[in-house]
Amino acid sequence: MTRPDIWIVGLGIRSVDQITREAERAIRHSHEVLFVDTSAGTREYLATLCPRVTDLVATSYEERERRVGAYRHMAARVIDAALTHPPVTFAMHGHPLVFSYPPFLIRDLARALDLSVEIQPGVSATDTIFADLGIDPSIAGLQMYEATELLLRRRPLQPDVPALLWQIGNLESSLHTQRVSRPERFHRLRDYLLGIYPAEHVAHAVYSSPHPLMDSVVHDVAIGALPDHAETFHAGFSLYIPAATTRPIADPELAELLDDPAHLGRVTR
């Protein structure tokens, strides 16, 4: 295998159980693995693969500080390690590029310093949520937004397409905290969604299991009652909103052609 200076890998959501073979291989070939994952057992497992294991969570986050400060620290530690004793692996919970800023910063810092980077995919929360809720995004499509970003830009939602809103537990703040949310945190989101969905429309707040000894958590929540569940929604929760309406076929001529062998003959060779 070609060895870059830095591997960026995902540990999966139910980490250790969902780490990929190629990520394991990268870690085995690294002189240090620096990781961001709060699951029990991750550090011990990584220690079976690599002699030097560094937990970046413990030294990065500070209460009421902007999360971007933690991300800068993580990136600086990884780059420092890569300059000192390459190759190294930066291992993140989930998929390394899904809802995660540090890998992008590391990649671009590495480019500025002529360090090589290989990014490997991991099992993301998107994948586990599909399994937890038993949904197929190909049926009616899927619209996905980070919850605060949805409100900031007032992005339009199509009520005939299921929606997945990420990080509802971190709503309306860029600052890190482990405190429990008040109902007021969800008023703005509720009001925005009520402009699109009926109050009684039921969404599913989902938190995918981080450990095989814990089942994933799904709470059914009516849109109008979102604030009532404030204490439940920690940072790991996402909100899946099923479609509230269906969109009729707008091109009946194309619909006719879908099962027409002659049409298939015309569009293939």
Added chain:
Amino acid sequence: MSDVSDILVRYLVDEGFRAEFDGDLDGVLARFELDDETRDALRARDERVLGLIGRAVGPEDTSIPTEAPPTPPASRPTPKLPGIELWLQVVPIATGEGEDARIQWHVSLLPSRDQPPAVPSGAAGAAILYRIALEPHTTATDEGLHVTFGSTFTLDGETSETTAPAPTPWGHDPTSAETKRAADAVREASPEDRYEAILRLIDAIGGPS
């Protein structure tokens, strides 16, 4: 390592223990000192396990020593500086006659686009106007305020996007002159100073702050 932590970790890394746990839950739990709430949570595999995980990975768990890392710099309120916009007017000027004829540039730096100076006499072509924009990024450090600049240089009437390299998704610029200077400083830094030099490179590269 506490008994709960031992269970959570061994279940992940010890296949034999996992098989035993799944096959004889009560028998395995009986070997550990656990309170009733913990036993119930492990039997139910419900949200309460998250609390057990939190305690298991808490700061008291130091089973694998790691190198003491530098502490992240404490952030503090950072004053913002306004952006700077200047205009550069360039006019080709013809001078002399016959064999002494020359064309040279007449260059003016303007504080505002609205009041460009009159085109000098002898202009041999239309004036060309460039916009120079400086976008300061400020960071408060222990040594004081650290200021870096992002810059764009565009022909009047064009947007910076048409002439500048396409930004990365997060707005980083890994190729700017400022970034190159900061990268050189990282390479030249001693191991003790390198972490701080990398933080300055992060400032130079731009993006969220």
